[in-house]
Amino acid sequence: MTPAELADAVLTAAHAVFADRGLDRAAxxxxxxxxxxxxxxxxxxxxxLALQLSKxxxxxPRELAxxxxxxxxRAPGVKSVEIAGPGFLNIRLDAAAAGQLARSIVEAGPAYGRSDALTGQRINLEFVSANPTGPVHIGGVRWAALGDALGRLLRATGADVGTEYYVNDAGSQIDRFARSLLAASKGEPAPExxxxxxxxxxIATEVRNRRPDVTTLDxxxxxxxxxxxxxxxMIDEIKSSLRDFGVEFDVYxxxxxxxxxxxxxxxxARLREQGNIYEADGAIWLRTSGFGDDKDRVLxxxxxxxTYFAADCAYYLDKRERGFDRVVMMLGADHHGYIGRMKAMSACFGDDPAVNLEILxxxxxxxxxxxxxxRMSKRAGTVVTLEDLVDAIGIDASRYAxxxxxxxxxxDIDVELWTRATRDNPVYYVQYVAARTASVGRNAAEVGLTRGDADAFRPELLADEKENALLKALAEFPAVVASAAELREPHRVARYLEGLAGAYHRFYDNCRILPRGDEEITDLHRARxxxxxxxxxxIANGLRLLGVSAPERM
Incomplete structure (x- = not known):
């Protein structure tokens, strides 16, 4: 029995109680x-539930409980229900109902953990958005890993998600970039x-290869x-680097x-219609101070x-007019002061910033x-880049870390720790379970052990304390996925996987899966x-949400 099935059983019981007592089922x-x-x-x-409904x-609440x-x-699979405190229901499942979860998970496959918790939400998720003036630096790589994982989580819980990279290809930073390339092409030092x-x-060399005539121009x-x-x-290089890192955007x-x-x-024009534009000193201003900003902003x-802020306003409006209900932006720590003006801007458009705009x-x-x-990249010269991180510890370890x-x-990402093939390396610890479970499957096939027909599965045999603990850990996965998506916290999945890995190791060490020698294959072997x-x-489903592989061998 899965937690969702048990929750349905609790609700079914509540309906029966309400009908029996003539209570309003609308509650x-x-x-x-x-x-x-x-x-x-x-x-x-x-x-x-009893506490929630009593008033x-x-x-x-205790009477209702x-x-x-x-x-x-009386529900099938429920061994006992005890009442604690003012009305908590503590439920115990019989061994067969608890063990049945193993079959449910295997049969669900990649779908296990997915839900419709966020169905109906259209979310635009913008992340990385590094200026196209250099390789993606390590701060941007963090957003690449987190943003991609969050997009996977949101989709796994039913949201309609569009991932987006905002290319800042206008403005003074692009002017400086162009002047730097021109100087390099002449063999001159970079501008101050x-x-x-x-x-x-x-890049300057590649531009000259593409456009040999550039040397003849003023x-x-x-x-x-x-x-x-x-x-x-530069954009092509950024796209290639991110693609190699396993990150694909729907829109650049x-x-x-x-x-x-x-x-x-x-x-x-739209902001003017809302009555939030005014002109002063020859400039056009947005009245953001009326919506919590510390001052009005020049557009x-x-x-x-x-101004840059004017482009931000236009970009936000463009997203909303493309039909996204919620705009989620993932920004670096240096943008913390930006939250107030962006929230105020959202309100200036007539939106509810608490609903329509979210900034992480x-x-x-x-x-x-x-x-x-x-501190520095050999190639970029000033920052550590995506390639530097991947070269140091690999893609899987980078994304997981x-x-x-x-x-x-x-x-702090310690190169020594994240390249170590030991249990204290978190990604190795989790991936080792993926490889060990695959190895068990191969070894089982060699000795003729198969799971057998699903109808012959005897879940009640999974009664050992370590088996029960592993089943409980497996049952938590859908709730972990849902909360990680709702709270925008992919790290919850990683920490869950580490706990699950520990539960599996304890099960493996205490519960023999494969028969020894000429030992007869039993239903217990099949159940395990x-x-x-x-x-x-x-493990594979969880790692997939983080964009990390689940190897069959290590």
Missing amino acids: LPERTAVERPRNPEHGDYAST KVGLP VALAEQLG DGYAGAYIAE DAAAEEVFRVEGVAL FSEKSLHDRGELDHAV RKSNGEW IGQMVNLIRDGVPV LARYSSDSPI LWLNDATRTV
Whole structure:
């Protein structure tokens, strides 16, 4: 019995109690949930439904709990229901009902853990969005891992998700980039405010290969060629790097396209309709101070130039007009002060910032080698890049390490730890279970052990304490996925997988799966093989949500 099936049984019992007592069934929720009690001695699962409903129907919670317990105790698979405190229901399943979960997981396969918790939500998820003036640095890589994992989680819980990379291909940073490429092509040092590093010379050379005529142009014309071609090359490199890292975006959105299509004027017109635009000192202002910002914001300067914030307004409106109900932005720690103005801007459009806009802030990442932070890339010259991280510890370890911690926590990635083939390396610890469960499957086939027909599966044989603990851990997975998506916290999946790995290791060490020597194959061996394969399914499903492989051999 899965937690969802048990929750349905609790609700069914509630309907029966309400019908028997003539209570208003309109007070019953459409769905309920059961939870694992903190103390295993209190039972397999707990329900607070009696506490939730007592005031609505005018009954003491304990009285309602007694009625629910009596009714629920008759449900198939429920061994006992005890009442604790003011009305908690502590539920114990019989061994057969608990063990049946193994078959349910294997039969569900990749679908186990998925739900419709967020069905109906259209979410635009923007992450990374590093300027196309250099390789993706390690801070951006954190967002690549977290953002991609979050997108997978949101989709796994039913949301309609569009992932997006905002390409800042307009503005002064692109001007500096173009001037840097031009200088490199001439063999001159980078401008004082420009970009340095071996990659600048590489791109300048590639532009010259594409456009040999660039050397015959005056500086202004040559700079424009380097701007257009250099940005295109840099974006292609960023896309390739992210693709190699396992991150694919639905849309790469050009900031320049907003200007070219007149979207900034369109945004100002919409804001003006809302009564939140005014003009002063020859500039166009947005009245964000009326919506919690510390001051009003300039959209267009007195010299006619648009501000970055104006493009942000136009981009937000574009997303909303594409039909996204919720805009989620993942930004670096240096953008923390940006939250207030963005929330105010959302309100200026007539939206509810608490519903339509969500901003997640990520803290810094350090790559540690020999106890010392790695400060510079050989190629970029100023920062540690995606390629540097992958070269140091690999793709799987990089993605797992970056997704393992809450985004609001600074992290140090120790090269020695994350390349170690030992249990203290978290990704190795989890992937080892994936490989071990696959190995058990291969060894079982060699001795003629198969799970057998599903109808012949005897789940009641999985009665050992370690088997029960593993089954309970497996049962938690759907709730972990749902909460990780709802709270935007992929690290919950990683930490869950580590706990599951521990439960499997304890099961494996104490419960013999394969027959020894000439030992006869029994139903217990087959039942344990179901449990082994269920564990591999959940480990693989969890790692897939993090964009990490589940190897069959290590």
